[in-house]
Amino acid sequence: LIEAKNSDRGSELVCSRGGKSKWTDQVERRVTHISGNKHFAAVAFEDGTLQLYSPSGRRALPSLLLPNRAAFLVAGQDDHTLLIVTTNLVLLVWDVTPGKESCMLNEVIIALIRNATRSGVALSNVRLSNCGAPIATFTNGHAYVFHKNLQTWVRVADQSFLKSEFTSRLRQPGPSGFGEVQALQISAARA
Incomplete structure (x- = not known):
């Protein structure tokens, strides 16, 4: 400590x-x-x-x-x-x-912040994923991961992702039974 x-x-x-x-x-x-x-x-x-x-x-x-x-x-x-x-x-x-x-x-990250905060939404957390990629989450539940090869941010969670036919393809169970992306999507659905 x-x-x-x-x-x-x-x-x-x-x-x-x-x-x-x-x-x-x-x-x-x-x-x-x-x-x-x-x-x-x-x-x-x-x-x-x-x-x-x-x-x-x-x-x-x-x-x-x-x-x-x-x-x-x-x-x-x-x-x-x-x-x-x-x-x-x-x-x-x-x-x-x-x-x-x-x-x-x-x-x-001006473009990421400007795009996400247009409606009064704030950046709530930034962290590293298990594989070392930056993850930015916002107060509206949206989450973005930096795609190193494309050099851009990819939105991996928002309120619509649980209804998407592609959601199941992103699930990769971790120790808690949920992958990182799935946990972000569940969090976004609750926002």
Whole structure:
């Protein structure tokens, strides 16, 4: 568990496990977002920078300058993948494996946001699918997945998908009995 204690002079980051402090760090900036997994922690700051930490609390790299402040920050479930959406609508997917850092996707998502938010709908969540593709969900239940080969967003869920003859073709059961796409479609039907 990583917590940030913001103050007028900056922030104190505290990583703990089972109530016992593992490491701390003092920074002269205020924290806006934190995400991580067993491989790394990522901390976004109000000045548009991002700091990566190793599990032992070492700064993995110098501070990284984002295109703008972070709006969403999501670590992959069990890998070195990091998804960032900035306030100027740039979506970044990075592999932050130590010594092999790379940008896997750098996509401006203005068209996706503009198209989806015309009727007062808001972006509610951004995450990575099990196969590493960005998924954007909106308050109206619509969900989009980025198609890497086509370099575009594909709407995979809305209220009409359960009535579609193609819905059954998208079902690929996972551990819960539902595939990711089917779970998004069920969620859209409830919206």
